[in-house]
Amino acid sequence: MSNAWLLYMAFAAGLLAVGIYCLLAMKNLIKLFIGIEVISKGVSLALLASGLARQNILLAQSLVITFIVVEVCLVATALAIIVNIYRHTNSLDVRKLTKLRG
Amino acid sequence: MVLQIILLGGLVLFSILAILARDLIKSAISLALASLCLGIIFFRMNAPYAGVFEISVVAGLITVLFILTIALTKAEGDVRESRAALLIFPLFFVAFLVLDILVMKGLMSKVPALAGTPEAGGLKFGEVLWKQRTFDLVGQVLVILAGVFAVLALFRKRNKDE
Numbered sequence A: 001m002s003n004a005w006l007l008y009m010a011f012a013a014g015l016l017a018v019g020i021y022c023l024l025a026m027k028n029l030i031k032l033f034i035g036i037e038v039i040s041k042g043v044s045l046a047l048l049a050s051g052l053a054r055q056n057i058l059l060a061q062s063l064v065i066t067f068i069v070v071e072v073c074l075v076a077t078a079l080a081i082i083v084n085i086y087r088h089t090n091s092l093d094v095r096k097l098t099k100l101r102g
Numbered sequence B: 001m002v003l004q005i006i007l008l009g010g011l012v013l014f015s016i017l018a019i020l021a022r023d024l025i026k027s028a029i030s031l032a033l034a035s036l037c038l039g040i041i042f043f044r045m046n047a048p049y050a051g052v053f054e055i056s057v058v059a060g061l062i063t064v065l066f067i068l069t070i071a072l073t074k075a076e077g078d079v080r081e082s083r084a085a086l087l088i089f090p091l092f093f094v095a096f097l098v099l100d101i102l103v104m105k106g107l108m109s110k111v112p113a114l115a116g117t118p119e120a121g122g123l124k125f126g127e128v129l130w131k132q133r134t135f136d137l138v139g140q141v142l143v144i145l146a147g148v149f150a151v152l153a154l155f156r157k158r159n160k161d162e
Helices: A003-027 A029-052 A057-089 A093-098 B002-020 B022-042 B048-073 B083-110 B123-134 B135-154
Strands: none
Touching: A003 A029, A003 A093, A003 B083, A029 A057, A029 B002, A029 B022, A029 B048, A057 A093, A057 B002, A057 B048, A057 B123, A057 B135, B002 B022, B002 B083
8 A cells, every 4th residue: 555655745746846937937927826726636646645555535535525615715816916017017927027126 | 546547647747848839729629638637646546526617627727717818918919938948848847856756666565555444334414514614615605705706806897087
């Protein structure tokens, strides 16, 4: 069982790496948010894989469902903020958000 | 297990496509396909409720929200991602894969089989969700309310006298 757990963890780490690269290298606000979504997929995969390995799949499932609900709230709020930023700056470039920097 | 590995590979591949595609609509659709792969993986891991939530909420609702935002902003052309970021990604990912495989191979012999107390045989999902976890579900309701109020506050219309 622990071999299967390590396999799932390896793929979850891959997703985490892809998401972190996106957060570090991209400039488009929507792309940055897609990076956060990719990271969250890795996290839910790791949660469920750990539940499967410890034979607690029902509890892991309920945790994943909670995580998904929180994720939806996060997405709705963040996308609303992105639309408002676009209305103010007419751009989705994250570098333009630094113009108030002292 | 082979099908599971193919699905996991598809999940990572579609996630990479989602971050590298120039067109934002293609990115959103790739993300939805990645969610679909993850949902099928959940079904095969004997977690049907998580799979249903992943496919209906993440692949459905979140993709719709992304496409709606892309349609509302229409500014994908004004942000040019640097070519270096796209060129460095394959090197970064291959280096990470090598490191990942080495670490996991090293751990394979060292990590003991995960000991856990198995859930009782007759236990149902509803009992675990509503009886084992009670207070954090209240927190979950509050999170949903906070999200609703945040969206309402962000899209508030101005009064006529303002």
